[in-house]
Amino acid sequence: MSRAEAVPGSEAVPVEGTAVRKPSPLWTFGLFRSELVTTFRRWRTIALLGVLAAVPILIGIAIKIETSDGSAAGGGGGEGPAFISQITNNGLFLVFTALAATLPFFLPMAIGVIAGDAIAGEANAGTLRYLLVAPAGRTRLLLTKYATTMTFCLVATLVVAASALIVGALLFPLGELTTISGTRISFTDGLGRALLIALVVAASLTGVAALGLFISTLTNSGIAAMATTVGLLITIQILDQIPQLHALQPYFFSHYWLSFADLMRDPVYWDDLFRNLGLQTLYAAVFGSAAWARFTAKDITA
Template sequence: MSSSELTAVPDGEAPSASSETGTTSAARRERPAVGWALLGSELSVMFRRWRTWAMLAALAAIPLLIAVAVRITGGSSRGPAFLGDITSNGVFVAFTALVVCVPLFLPLTIGVVAGDTIAGEASHGTLRYLVIAPAGRLRLLAVKYVGSAVFSLAAALAVAVAGALIGMLLFPIGPVTLLSGVQVSLGEAYIRLLLISLYIVVSLLGLCAIGLFLSTLTDVPVGAMAATAVLAVVSQVLDQLPQLDALHPWLFSHYWLGFGDLLRDPISWDSFGSNALLQLGYIAVFGALAVGRFTTKDILS
């Protein structure tokens, strides 16, 4: 209660119900503002770090390396999907780069960011200050997760945009022939590239939740980062074993390369919906585990 409210109450009388209600309402209005301020601070810190920009630059360099290699060698039908189409249309540089980055490079960078969310604060001795009210532990977890998701978006767009630009510079561009054999305009091709980038972001949301949970288990960020990246690799290895067919639909990496359906006419949204539902399940499970662990954890640093 403010000093003006205290002076408005005569000596010996209890504060009025209206003043208490006003104070409570003001506190409730303040909580969302605190959450947005915390999120803004988190994103600001994340994108001021050299490590963040180094990872984004490394991802953007992958389509550059692919394009230069194809330009020098003249291309080949052997290799990742869409590689043989690059010489005829530079738009396929971006598509090829995304295919290359999804299995390893994107999960690796996401593992670094997600694994550092809580453990990194603990290792720097700043975690106990962040959980002090009005921030709170649940709000802090939500902000850290959203920060990881935003980085996932930035990472996917870094690959897609860099691929589109370098393809435009080194190769001819024009209407794109889809997997279904239908030719679409260059503008529509870029729209589909954006949709594929969003598909990949959705694919990585489950991994972000896993990394967040692992980050609550330790004060050593390197351990959480490594564990997150290793789980991404293990999931993909298990997905390749035919003996585990029954397990495949439950693996968070199962639909990672299903974005080929977005390059058909008409677009098939089946894999997108299945992927989103699967990632939502991982977010719910590992988000709940993270909440359970973090809300009962003794924070000493």
């Protein structure tokens, strides 16, 4: 049975000796559910989530060992979005540190792999035509692929946050938090901000997801699409660190990623957060439209 036949919410209608799919109102949900199941049961996806969950564990253990003699974590520093020096006082800061550590590379790399394989992987496996026979429709299929990728963004971010919270609670004390501004907030308030930060981090990856999906429509090789997407991510990250390109850097999708640290200010500083979300929306619109234009005009041969 092909993947298209396995999607619920459609029924076969004979037309001149052939069977075509007549979509029901539940077709879109059925297709989305099928894509989610297919994506999250792959060993590659499980391995990516496992690596992401391991990062907070390694950070927590390293800091626990470093501070076992009473010295301060991070050599006594504490500035910047990583909050390393605060972890020994409150394990909740491990959530913020883990997200700051995974956002520049690990999280976008995982998203690049999933997005890059979305269309190209189906073409390479020979299942793309079967998905379009149902009829899913190219636009609906593309939107479903993007929604699946964004769901992975959210799940991956929450995996990092949950792993960090568990490790932080096991290795370090929990309690009231001191914000960047120096004010004290309750643990419940801090937990709410941690969840909000995780959501902002997931939203920060919408541009990467759209870029990867666009690249995926350009080739029938899933490996080539994934490699190209990850390569572009690394290139942009390097360019964002070159001082001579300061005029262009505010337009790089990664430039405001670490602005989530402003959620730990009191009051919250929203300017860079809104710039980040606006920039991600722009990238999603541009590359999403490019992916749609390419995919709807593409000759599907596999």
